[in-house]
Structure formats: structure tokens, C-alpha cells
Amino acid sequence: xxxxxxxxxxxxxxxxxxxxxxxxxxxxxxxxxxxxxxxxxxxxxxxxxxxxxxxxxxxxxxxxxxxxxx
Amino acid sequence: xxxxxxxxxxxxxxxxxxxxxxxxxxxxxxxxxxxxxxxxxxxxxxxxxxxxxxxxxxxxxxxxxxxxxxxxxxxxxxxxxxxxxxxxxxxxxxxxxxxxxxxxxxxxxxxxxxxxxxxxxxxxxxxxxxxxxxxxxxxxxxxxxxxxxxxxxxxxxxxxxxxxxxxxxxxxxxxxxxxxxxxxxxxxxxxxxxxxxxxxxxxxxxxxxxxxxxx
Numbered sequence: 001x002x003x004x005x006x007x008x009x010x011x012x013x014x015x016x017x018x019x020x021x022x023x024x025x026x027x028x029x030x031x032x033x034x035x036x037x038x039x040x041x042x043x044x045x046x047x048x049x050x051x052x053x054x055x056x057x058x059x060x061x062x063x064x065x066x067x068x069x070x
Numbered sequence: 071x072x073x074x075x076x077x078x079x080x081x082x083x084x085x086x087x088x089x090x091x092x093x094x095x096x097x098x099x100x101x102x103x104x105x106x107x108x109x110x111x112x113x114x115x116x117x118x119x120x121x122x123x124x125x126x127x128x129x130x131x132x133x134x135x136x137x138x139x140x141x142x143x144x145x146x147x148x149x150x151x152x153x154x155x156x157x158x159x160x161x162x163x164x165x166x167x168x169x170x171x172x173x174x175x176x177x178x179x180x181x182x183x184x185x186x187x188x189x190x191x192x193x194x195x196x197x198x199x200x201x202x203x204x205x206x207x208x209x210x211x212x213x214x215x216x217x218x219x220x221x222x223x224x225x226x227x228x229x230x231x232x233x234x235x236x237x238x239x240x241x242x243x244x245x246x247x248x249x250x251x252x253x254x255x256x257x258x259x260x261x262x263x264x265x266x267x268x269x270x271x272x273x274x275x276x277x278x279x280x281x282x283x284x285x
Contacts, residue, residue, distance in 0.1 A: 034143045035215040038283050047214050 004045045005069045011040040013058045013065065029053040077132050084129030091122035092158070099165055116187065119158070123191070126151065127198050144203055145216040146280040149223070153273035155195040159188045160266040163259075173256040219279045227272025234264045 014020045022036045029036075029050060038044035046054070055062045075083065098115035105111060142150075166184040167174060174181045238260060242252065 031215065032143055032145075032213045034283070035213055038215060043283050044215055050214060 004042065006045055006066050007042060007069050008039065008066045010036070010054060010065060013060070014040075017058070025054075025057065028057050081129050081132035084125050084132060086129075088122045088125035088129055091118045091125060092154075095119040095122060096161070099162070119191070123155075123195060123198070126154070127202060143213075143216070143280065145213070145219065146277060148199055148203070149273050149276035149280065151195065151199060153270060153277060155191060156266055156270045156273060159191055160263065160270060162188055162191075163263060163266065167259055167263075172259055173253040174259070175255065215283075219276060219283075222279060223272050223276035226275035227268050230271035231264065231268035234267060235261075238264060 010025075014022070014025055022040070023033045026033045026036045030053070031050060035044065035046075035050075039046060051062050051066060054065055058065065095115040095118035098111045098118065162184060166181060170178060170180050176182065176185075242257065245252075
């Protein structure tokens, strides 16, 4: 699987939320912890639905989480 | 009473037991109808095989989250178990056909018994996996990454199936396989073997995709 051309700041946003764990975030978004790990390491590009769920959890817009790699 | 062994130690013990039983079963299958310690080798092998499957599943289910060498997800455990079961089924079919001949009649008692046991093995492993999944992650919907990996692995399986069928058809068509008994029965047995191989390729790809994502 090649590296995807989208970068995200899920890890930074998660850590800024009073030490929210990967498992907590995964449970809230309805995915497994491994999906969050893959997402944070830039190895997985989420579906639009998961992107919206993450945005809702962090209280920001999708553009603030994901950026197209220049 | 609290077990003196930790969960990972119990898991390793169960996995080692499962591997030992599986290995012993395959060795006994090679012996065919000979007796070992007064018991027919084939029957002993079958009993060991049924013991290996639950031991392997128990071993995997005891792995605490994050404690496994790589924190295996349910999807990855599933892929690895199904790969092992499919390879085992393939090896079983291959060994049976080798011993009774590739153009064996499906009504042959030995072939019927082997096929029924293989079907029972495949069905049981699916049922146990479903139970394991319910125990581990409940009734939640499938994770979207798991679904994506499964889809990519299925495409690998279909491509493998297509390639193997073409190779087989060309080999038979041009008589490359001089030793092969060219009969409808032999061809149907081989096609079943190819189906099992493509299934194995699919599960191997699935396990590979999970592993790649972790490293």
C-alpha cells in the first residue's frame, strides 16, 4: 500500500483533548483502535463518514483535520 | 481459583498445544491406515485435528489487546485462522487424492469421507470464528478498514483463481501434464483444489495487508 497523499492531525487533536486515548476515540467513532493507529500514521485514508465523525468528536471542520499533501 | 499463569502465557501454551496437535495430525495422515499405539493412524489424526482447532482459537482469544506481538485485530486473527484451515483442507484433499488416485470416483467411500470431514472442518471453523468475533467485539458493525482490506484481499483471490484456471486449462489443452489422468473426474478434483488455493491466497493477502499496515 503506497503512502496516501493526505496528511492529518488526528494525533495532535486527540492529545489536545485531555489525553483522549486511541481506544476512546475508536469507540466514539465506531471503529477499531487499529484503524485509528493506521490513520494517525498516515497509512489509511478514512471514508467521508469517518472523517465527519472525527470532525464532530474534535469539534472542528474536516479541513482542519485533513489536508492534501502539496 | 486464580490461574498461576498470566493470560499471555496461557495463550502461548494453547497456541503451542494447537500447533503440536496439528503437526502430529499431519504426520499421522502420512502414515495412512497404519496403526500407532494400537490406534488407526487416520482416526488418531482426525481427533488431533479437532483438538488443534479449538486450542488455536482459545490461544488467539486469550491474547490480551495490545499484548500480542502486534496487537492482532479480530480481522487479522480471522484471516490467519482461515488461512491455516484452508491450507489444511487443501493438504487433506491433496493427500487423499494422491493415495486413491486423481480420477477417483466421488462415490468412493474414502473420498466421500475426506470431503465430508473437510466440509465439517470449514463449517466448524466459521462457526467458531463467529462466536469468537461476538465475544471480542460484540455485535458492532464491521470496521470500515477491515471491510476495505477484505475487499482488496478478495480481488487478490479472484485474480489468483483466474490465473490458476488459465494455467490449468492451457496445461491440459496442450497436454503439458503428461502424468495427469485426463478425465472429467480428475479435472473436477483439480478445479476444487484450485478453488481452495485461491481462497488460501485471499486469506494470505488479507493477513499480509494487516501486517503491512502495522509495520
